[in-house]
Amino acid sequence: MPTTLQTQNTIIRDLYTEEHELFRDSLTDFVNQEIVPHHAQWEKDKMVSRESWLKLGEAGFLGLQVPEEYGGLGITDFRYNAMFTEVMGHSGCGGPAVGYPLHSDIVLPYVLHYGSEATKLKWLPKMVSGEAISAIAMTEPGAGSDLQGMRTSAIDKGDHYLVNGSKTFITNGYLADVVVVAVKTNPQEGARGISLLLIEAGMKGFSKGKPFEKVGLHAQDTCELFFDNVEVPKENLLGEEGKGFGYLMTELAQERLVVAQSAISLAEAYFAATVDYVKERMAFGKRVADFQNTKYKLAELATDIAMSRVFMDHCIKLHNEGKCDGATASMAKYRLTDIQCKVADECVQLHGGYGYMWDYLVARGYADARVQRIYAGTNEIMKELISRKVLA
Numbered sequence: 001m002p003t004t005l006q007t008q009n010t011i012i013r014d015l016y017t018e019e020h021e022l023f024r025d026s027l028t029d030f031v032n033q034e035i036v037p038h039h040a041q042w043e044k045d046k047m048v049s050r051e052s053w054l055k056l057g058e059a060g061f062l063g064l065q066v067p068e069e070y071g072g073l074g075i076t077d078f079r080y081n082a083m084f085t086e087v088m089g090h091s092g093c094g095g096p097a098v099g100y101p102l103h104s105d106i107v108l109p110y111v112l113h114y115g116s117e118a119t120k121l122k123w124l125p126k127m128v129s130g131e132a133i134s135a136i137a138m139t140e141p142g143a144g145s146d147l148q149g150m151r152t153s154a155i156d157k158g159d160h161y162l163v164n165g166s167k168t169f170i171t172n173g174y175l176a177d178v179v180v181v182a183v184k185t186n187p188q189e190g191a192r193g194i195s196l197l198l199i200e201a202g203m204k205g206f207s208k209g210k211p212f213e214k215v216g217l218h219a220q221d222t223c224e225l226f227f228d229n230v231e232v233p234k235e236n237l238l239g240e241e242g243k244g245f246g247y248l249m250t251e252l253a254q255e256r257l258v259v260a261q262s263a264i265s266l267a268e269a270y271f272a273a274t275v276d277y278v279k280e281r282m283a284f285g286k287r288v289a290d291f292q293n294t295k296y297k298l299a300e301l302a303t304d305i306a307m308s309r310v311f312m313d314h315c316i317k318l319h320n321e322g323k324c325d326g327a328t329a330s331m332a333k334y335r336l337t338d339i340q341c342k343v344a345d346e347c348v349q350l351h352g353g354y355g356y357m358w359d360y361l362v363a364r365g366y367a368d369a370r371v372q373r374i375y376a377g378t379n380e381i382m383k384e385l386i387s388r389k390v391l392a
């Protein structure tokens with residue numbers, strides 16, 4: 001991790017207590033030992049190791065909110081989850097900063113909030129221990145932003161659903177042991193025809209594509225999923241049939257906050273690495289840091305980051321109190337991912353040619369950042385949602 005990260009803060013934060021900061025310290029040690037040294041290899045492998053999931057689980061860092069009866073720590077203070085994403089972001093490792101929080105804070109809540117008792121007992125302990133890696137599959141080759149247009153069907157066959165179709169761009173997809181899949185249980189209907197099924201690796205007819213060759217997030221196994229007459233038992237239905245779209249709309253606010261939190265935290269890492277770099281690099285007999293352009297650029301970025309951080313902390317605080325609405329979460333997702341991309345771009349520029357070399361954090365950041373404006377709802381869709389509240 002960049003050495004100066006903690007000293008670059010230009011604002012006084014009051015989101016976290018001393019206990020949270022102790023959690024930061026132990027998680028940072030873990031990330032420096034178990035994540036950062038392996039990241040370059042994982043980028044070549046196009047995925048993190050299974051072992052890393054087990055180590056995270058063993059250390060107690062997955063599914064913090066899971067109640068003790070399902071194997072978790074029962075920590076209902078979302079600030080710990082936010083801290084997890086923050087520390088992952090500060091490592092600058094883009095793939096892990098997205099994939100692990102997606103498991104704990106985006107997929108797991110569907111099992112926890114809508115799973116039957118049997119489903120919770122079966123999957124939550126394994127999700128906490130890292131034995132079961134999870135993913136969520138909404139997007140299809142022909143339906144992304146327009147989710148209601150999805151075509152993967154789940155036909156009621158009495159004691160099971162017969163699932164046919166495919167999903168694409170699924171984060172954690174290749175390694176996933178269990179996937180929350182949005183399906184049409186009533187293909188005649190739009191939103192009211194959508195249900196959520198838990199589909200398990202190894203079910204007959206469920207197969208996965210190879211991890212995609214992506215612009216960035218190379219240590220992230222994003223792939224296609226195929227369903228060919230998969231018989232999914234009725235007990236794998238999450239919540240009630242036909243209510244899947246409503247569940248997605250409820251849970252997507254947290255997804256957007258998680259993406260926003262990763263965006264600002266990664267941006268802080270790019271910025272800190274750049275401050276270190278310009279203090280060392282010499283040109284025309286002085287440090288790059290001493291050029292007025294560098295100072296002003298850093299001042300601009302520091303201001304963008306500080307304002308983003310204040311808004312992000314505000315959103316986390318609201319969310320922790322159950323008061324962050326969808327439009328506010330969309331504002332954070334849209335604006336902070338835009339700022340992450342801007343910071344990455346300016347940091348590459350301040351590194352000169354080295355900023356274009358993959359060995360440098362800012363080069364990887366430049367590639368990793370771009371997709372943050374696209375997934376979890378594109379930033380155009382975020383503006384659509386914000387405008388609905390503005391005009392209501």
Ligand SMILES: Cc1cc2nc3c(=O)[nH]c(=O)nc-3n(C[C@H](O)[C@H](O)[C@H](O)COP(=O)(O)OP(=O)(O)OC[C@H]3O[C@@H](n4cnc5c(N)ncnc54)[C@H](O)[C@@H]3O)c2cc1C
Nearest residue numbers: 136137138139143144145169170171374375376377378380
């Ligand atoms: C690396 C990666 C990881 C992903 N992980 C997951 C995952 O884990 N699970 C999952 O389900 N999906 C995942 N996705 C998919 C992602 O959520 C979709 O790509 C995204 O929602 C956009 O859908 P689309 O690609 O079909 O684009 P489209 O919906 O075809 O959009 C194309 C363009 O049209 C614009 N547009 C569309 N509708 C409107 C509108 N109403 N108003 C204005 N503009 C509009 C969009 O903003 C975009 O600019 C991932 C994608 C990537 C690249």
